[in-house]
Amino acid sequence: MSAMEAVLRNFKLIPCPTGDSCNKANCPWKHLRDDKPPPPQPSQPQTQPPAGQLPGGAQDDEDGPRKRRKLSSEPAPAPAPRAAPPAEKPVSSQRPISPPPLKRKPSPGPNPPDRTPGPARPSSRSASGSGPAVTVPSPAPSRSSATPSAKAQSLPATPKSTPKGTPPRKPETLNPRHLKAAPAPHDFRYKAVKMLHEQYQRLNNEIVKDASEQEGKLVLSPQELIWLVLDEEQRIAADKPSLYTNLIKHRIMATKRMTPAEWKKERLAAVKKEEEARANESSFNTPTRKPVLGPPKVIETGLTPEQEVAFLAHLRTPIEGLAQYGYVSAPPSEDEIRKAREGEAASLGWEVCDRCTTRFQVFPGRRPEDGALTSGGKCVHHPGRPYFPERAVGDKDKPQRRYRCCNQVVGESVGCVSGNTHVFKTSSPARLAALIPFAETPPNPNVPKDRAVCFDCEMGYTVHGLELIRLTATSWPDGKELLDVLVRPVGEILDLNSRYSGVWPEDIVNAEPWSAKTATASSDSNSSNSSGGDITKDTIPSTSSSDGTGRRPRKRMKIVPSPVAARDLLFSLLGPDTPLIGHGLENDLNAVRIIHPTLIDTILLFPHRRGLPMRHGLKMLMETRLNRAIQVEDAEEDPTGHDSAEDARAAGELVRLKVMEKWKEMKAEGWKLAEGKFVPPGGEGGASARGLLTVELLEGR
DSSP, rough: OHHEEEEEEEEGGBBTTTTGGOOTTOOOOOGGGSSSSOOOOOOOOOOOTTTEEETTTTTTTEEEEOOOOOOOOOOOOOOOOOOOOOOOOOHHHHHHOOOOOOOOOOOOSOOOOOOOEEEEOOOOOSSSSSSSOOOOOOOOOOTTTTTTHHHHSOOOOOOOOOOOTSSOOOOOOOSSOOOOOSSSHHHHHHHHHHHHHHHHHHHHHHHHOOHHHHHHHHGGOHHHHHHHHHHHHHHHHHGGGHHHHHHHHHHHHHHHHHOOHHHHHHHHHHHHHHHHHHHHHHHHHSOOOOOOOOOOOOOOOSSHHHHHHGGGGGOOOTTTOOOOGTTSSOOOOHHHHHHHHHHHHHHTTTEEEETTOEEEEEETTOTTTTTOBOOOOOEEOSSSSSOOOOOTTOOOOOOOOETTTTTTTTTOOOOSSSEOOHHHHHHOOOHHHHSSOOEEEOOTSOOOOOOOOEEEEEEETTTTTTEEEEEEEEETTTTEEEEEEEEEEOEEEEOOOOOHHHOOOHHHHEEEOOOOHHHHHHHHHHTOOOOEEEEEEEEOSOOOOSSSOOOOOOEEEEEESSHHHHHHHTHHHHHTSSSSEEHHHHHHHHHHHHHHHHSSEEHSSOOOOTOOOOOHHHHHHHHHHHHOOOSOOOOOTTTOOOOOHHHHHHHHEEEEEEHHHHHHHHHHOOEEETTTEOOOOSSTTTTHHOOOOOOOOTTTT
16 A cells, blocks of 8 residues: 555544445545445455555554564564464463563663554464464574673783772872973873883783782783872972973883882882881771770879878869869859749740750650650761871871761761761850859868879750760779669750660669668679779660670669759868869869869860860770770770779779879989878978978869
């Protein structure tokens, strides 16, 4: 059928303008008589193709015939004679429905098949072994069916694999790299790079001829040779641009006169240097401090324990004038507390998150609508502090700050940890006193005079900010445990801050109520052990073995009902003249709401060279001053948190170190120890006259 006949056939869909009175022969328009069924014909074997398909594979429908698709550039073979299909069920109904095509890239080929929608092409397979079989040219082989040899031939040669964790270098061509200030014209640099590459390639080929298995790492791939040449040329151009021309010429002549043995020696040195640099790069991936050097330092003061306690009068750290750094030397007035309460009520519970700085709302006593304690959803943050990693050997660039928790560069991500709620803390003394008033240490005649007290607190986040959740006190200088209790905070708990506080939910669940009887028994059991922290039969694992956390067993704790009760227990161990030792005492004293006149803060004993608010951490001081490691985690991915008893004893050891160093200096100045008293040079009155340090001078008498 010609194209004109196909077009004219479309007129059969339009009614004839003349109507049924039309008597034209072969009228192209539609008539009602055309709708009458034709007279029945005697049955004959089907010799025509199925309905909708014309001979030669063309398709026909109500819109007219369609052209047969061209599946190959070769002429299609003549269709084989076919038998009539079974009448009871069409072939297509017996064929399983194909799944939707996958979103894959089409296979490359000289003539990709047409993907336009249309009637399904006949297949060479039949549904049930019967039915017509039409030969269809097979498609081009897929990518996965390619032979390995062909695939290997299509890929370019790649250099040796880079170490794990190191990003692969981008391939480069033998073209000088762009510099902000080029030391020579590009033509000269290109010629120099090309000549240097020729010499490197010559030496590398000499090594390949007789290289052993151990010397295989000295052989460079073509891409590594290009990298080596470009690195060498860039180093010369950047380090000494004024001498670039002479230096690059000298390097080319040196490599031209170099023998394979000399090249092999130079390559060995370069490989060794790369391995050392790769080992130093671990500081970028694991933010650990340098290992503790040597054995732990032994502290020998030359004084008895009673004399060491008496010597603490020379080490007092006054906190007057340090209010801007968080130290509270006097309780807030009633007017200040009243204004703090009014401001808190006016804020309607809106706070700033201490971790991600997001503004959110707090609902003490829970929100009536849904029982929520905070708004704002999840808190995404970095729990670790930023730090500057150590530079690799030969690296002159300033390293980027990274987080200790995930080693990510500061500013690359919002956070690596997601908390259930936002949290906040307050440092205003008036606002702290609005929740729990400050109290000065009351007189206590029952306190021994021959010991000091080291103490440390752990805090967790509640709806009222940071609150006390654990209080530990040890005697000084022997380190015996005096008090170690958990504390039930005033507000609802938002986050125990277990990563740093070391207090986990199971510790509070398994804790027993504190009583004087159990405290006396515990004190007697600890009196025989100076460390006071060994695991005994009273210790239990913090978690069952089924959870797989693997945390070490933890001591079964006692719990007191409120921070005020914990403060009263601490007051039973102190008097106004009892030296109270700790690290960063402003945080611990504010958490317990204590104002104590006799303080020894290791932050002030070992000040930072830049002064407050910069300060040295307790862990760093123990490593650098005493060669001792504290706050060691069993697993980086499963931290156990700090141990307040360990921190309290560590602060006491630093104070003993300061006693040893200070007493050595004072003896060099002429101080003496007579009848248990420290006598200044020239008698008791000579010190004040000469302006030397005495107890009376320190106390202002």
